[in-house]
Amino acid sequence: MELSIGILFAAAVLSLSIPSRLRPLKGWILSLFPLGIFIFLLTTIPELQNNGVLETNRSWMPGIGLNLHLLLDGLSLIFALLITGIGSFILIYAHQYMQGYAHTNRFYVYLLVFMGSMLGLVLSANLLLLFIFWELTGISSFLLIGFKHKEENVRQSAIQALLVTAFGGLMMLSGFVMLGLVSGTYEINQMIGQSSSIINHGWYLPILILILGGAFSKSAQFPFHFWLPGAMQAPSPVSAFLHSATMVKAGIYLMARLNPVLGNTMEWQTIIPLIGGATMLIGAYLALTQKDLKAILAYTTISALGTLMLLIGIDTELSMKAALIYLIVHALYKGTLFMVAGSIDKKTGTRNIDLLGTLAYRMPITTVVALLALLSMAGLPPMLGFIGKEIIYEANIQTPNVAGIVTTLGVISNIFMVWVSIFIGYRVFFRKSYQGYKTPSETSFHFWIGPGILALGGLILGLFPYQLGENIIQPALGVIQAEQLDIKLKLWHGFNRVFLLSMFTLLGGVALFLLRHQLIPFFRRVNKKFFDVRFSDMFTGFIDGIMAFAKGHTKVIQHGYQRFYLMVIFLVVAAMGWFQLINTRFWEIEMPVQQVSVYTVLIALVITVATLFTLLSRSRLTAIISMGVVGYGIALIYLIYSAVDLAITQLLVETLTVVIFVLVIFKLPRFASLSSRASKLRDAGIALIVGGFMTGIAMKAKHLELKEPISDFFVKNAPGKGFGDNIVNVILVDFRALDTLGEVTVLMIAALGVVALLKIDRS
Amino acid sequence: MEITLSIVIGVLYTAGVYLLLRRSLVKLILGIIFLSNATNLLIFLSAGLTKGEPAFAQKAGEETARQVADPLPQALVLTAIVIGFGIVAFTLALKYKYHQKTGTYDLDQVKQTDQS
Structure with a gap:
């Protein structure tokens, strides 16, 4: 099973290396990979039916609870079948569709990477692993939406989709981490056992909301729905696959998967149905007034996602x-319709439904395919969509608390759906006028085989619902709900309330369609008035605001003045240093005045006076020479306190420094008073704070207690092992010779730097 | 005697920090020299001071063991002095070149890394 994910990723790489002879068959060859996995998955059905699972578990980073734990059960199976099954047809379709596009190589890589990640997502039994795949799908979706990246609005849509879903993903991750802290594991199976303690934990609500943030943004729930219509900038195969059939269902999948852990609570049954219901209605309503065929489909997708979320929430x-059931229904018909939309776009050069028409006579096969899918979308028999809608109504009616509202919302949305279905069917295929840019003709085999099979699938499953229920739905349901249920799917339920609702829906849809000339302008006016605020614009404005804020911020903090950077560093260091100094316990400082030697005091005085001279002098030469005096004074101190080598080195270096300075100094500018008196005083204050702190440190340095200084080792072994009496020298050239080598290297690099700098202009 | 040197260290640090906060190019370099001297002295002091007993190994004929100065910080400081010199030389060349190229000696003019 873990192989299947690997195979798809491998296929992504492989797609780059297909020899040019086989290029005409590329889509077919690549589609063999998901198709193979699809068949493999079908063979697992008998095993899964008895609540069996396929499982592999390898530890990856056990320290943080991240395991490569994959698990195929009934719920994963439904999604995995959709991903690989539809995926195969998408590849065949894309093979034809993408001809004429640049960089199709990339396209296949992205698509296969997405397929692999999506499969990984639904197979993950570990939440952290799931998150990784989740983000991978988001990234590949971003790349696919932005495929035509040379257009400004395409880039904008892509980045918007990425930001919205990634923001949700981060929320979800924090929810996962909190869940992990509460339950002590990231394995979903182990969490199920602790469900009751998780639900009663104080963090339950935050966890639920954070995870829902991820699910809602991925599955385009209100108010995150706006990224999905934008995502229609992607090529049609992508819209069909990612943005209707699979990726946008990830949020639904996650909530279904986590239902045994987090579900069955008041919060679950309130928040999710509310958001889902709102999304369902808004999506269906907004679909009515769109003119772009793909935009209509996108909004109906939003509505369908809302329906799914609502159903999960009813719980x-x-x-x-x-x-x-509706998940399968929707994937089948919506994948089909998006592909059909793509074909129509190719053949007519437009997707505007005001221009389209008469296609039934010119593209008969496409029309049949589309009509099958539209029947399913309208929820009419004998399609699977009919069964889906029936059972949704049944579920709505039996909602625990809010049956009335939920059922009303459901009926209204479905009436809209019926209307949209009829509307598309009539406008695009049967209307008597056609104003497209090209003369349409029937599409080639590639274009209708995939959607055709999917639409037929909707029909066949509608005719044999019992098999679907036994083999696919029941094992999945066993995962979500612990108890076994007897599921019987039927085409004919008899004359009951549900059937009446169905009839009402159909009649309503037809009635609205007949009244369309009055209603659509009315809805457009309403939209203009009430839905004038466009979420995507608001989002863009929000992002721009953040950028402006960051820019302003950076300007203040990263102002470019070196001395103010230094000032901040000094002040922070001094403040923390003083704090530590005052708080340290050994505060007594021995100050044996009698030990103060006259020499030292004299030298200290000389150094201090010379320092003041350097600071205050206006002449560059004076400043440098008095700085030399300071250096020599320090050399004397070294000499007094038994550091002969230091004294010699210091003398040499100081002399060299002064000489170099004097050589360069007349090429450097004169001192000028650049600072005001006030800023000088301020800097002096800062300098005193730092200096005072360093004095304190120096006085307390004696209190350092080092355990067994290694110096003794050097003292003892210098003559015997280093063959030298001057221990400092022996350390430098023998014990720590590598340090000295490093030092020499540094000096050499500095010298090279100096030479290079001085020679820049000569060449 | 530490107290005297501690004050000297403080004075040197004060001078170094003050110079670093100036706007003039040359003063920046002087500040670096002060800071490096002060730090060397601090390391030297922190190991404890020994007067008149350089860190030489004991001769074979000597009878009583002498307490010699700690050689390790001396070795460290010696390295630091030399490297400090390298830094100063490089900075000097850098600033010299900078002045030559731009004609300015005011550090407040040095705000951008890009040429614009």
Whole structure:
């Protein structure tokens, strides 16, 4: 099973190295990979039916609880089948669709990487692993949306989708981490056992909201829904695959997966249905007034995602069943419709439904395919969509608390859906006028085989719902709900409330369609008035605001004045240093005045006076020479306190420094009073604070207690092992010879730097 | 005697910090020299001071063991002095070149890394 993910990633790499002879078959060759996995998954059905699972577990980073733990159960299976099954057809479709685009190599890589990550997502049994795949799908989605990256608005849409989903992903990650802290594990299976303690924990609500943030943003729930219509900038195969059939369902999957852990609470059954219901209605409503075929489909997708979320939120056995069926229904018809939209776009040069028409006579196969899918979308028999809608109504009616509201919302949304279905079917295929840019003709085999099979799938499953229920739905339901249920899917339920609702929906949809000439302008006016605020614009404004804020911020903090940077560093160091100095316990400082030697005091006085001279002098020469005096004074101190070598070195270096300075000094500018008196005083204050702190440190340096200084080793072994009496020298050239080598290297590099700098202009 | 040297160290640090905060190019370099001297002295002091007993190994004929100065900080400081010199030389060349190129000696003019 872990192989299947690997195979898809390998196929991504492989797609780059397909020899040019085979290039005409590229889509076909690549589609063999997901198809193979699809068949493999089908063979696992008998095993999963008895609540069996396929599982592999390897530890990856056990320290943080991240394991490569993959698990195939009924719920994963549904998603995995959708991903690989639809994925195969998408590749075949894309093979034709992407011809004429530049960089199709990249396109296949992105698509296969996405497929692998999405499969990994639904197979992960470890939350952290799931998060990794989750983000991978987000990134590949970003790359695919931005495929035509040379256009400004494409880039904008891509970045918007990325930011929204990544923001949600981060929320989700923090939710996961909190969940991990509460339960002590990231393994979903182990969490299920602790469900009741998690639900009663004080962190339950924050955890739920954070995780929902991830699920809602990924599955385009209100108010995050706006990125999905933008994502339609992607090529049509991508819209069909990522943005309707698979990736946007990841949020649904996550909530279904976590239902045994977090579900069955008041919060779950309130927040999720509310958001889901709102999304369902808003999506369906906004779909009515769109003109772009893909935009209509995008909004109906939002509505469908809302429906799914609502069903997950209702959290009864029936609603879960409804969700799983509708998931399959929607993936089948919406994948089909997006591909059909892409074909129409290719053949007519437009997706504007005001221009399209008469295609039934010119593209008959495409029309049949599309009509099958539209029937499913409208929820009409004998398609699977009908069963899906029926069972949704049933679930709505049996909602624990808010059956009335939920059912009303559901019926209104479905009426809109019926209307949209009829509307698309009529406008695009049967209307008697056509104003497209090209003369349309029937598409080639590549274009209709994939959508055709998917649409037929909707029909066949509608005719044989029992098999679907037994083999696919039931094992999945066993995962979500602990108890076993008897699921019977039927085409004909008899004359009950649900059937009446269905009839009402259909009639409503037809009625609205007949009234379209009055209604659409009305809705457009309403939209203009009430939905004038565009979320995507608001989002862009928000991002721009953040950028402006960051820019302003950077200007203040990173102002470019070196001395103010230094000032901040000095002040912080001094403040922390003083704090530590005052708080350290050994505060007594021995100050044996009688030990103060006259020589030292004299030298100290000389150094101090020379320092003052350097600071105050206006002549560059005076400053440098008095700085030399300071250096010589320090050399004398070294000499007095038994550091002969230091004294010699200091004398040499100081002399050299002064000589170099004197050589350069007349090429350097004169001292000028650049600072005001006030800033001089301020700097002097800062300098005194730092200096005073260093004095304190120096006085306390004696209190350092080093255990067994290694100096004794050097003293003892210098003559015997280093063959020298001057221990300092022996340390430098023998014991620590490598340090000295490093030092020489530093000097050499500095010398090279100096030479290079001085020679810049000569060449 | 530490007290005297501690004060000297403080004075040197004060001077170094003050010079670093000036706007003039040359004063910046002087500040670096002061800071490096002060730090050397601090390391030297922190090991404890021994008067008149350089760190030489004992001769074979000597009977009583002498307490010689600690050789390790001396070796460290010796390295530091030399490297400090390298830094000063390089900075000097850098600032000289900078002045030559731009004609300014005011550090407040040095705000951008890009040429614009």
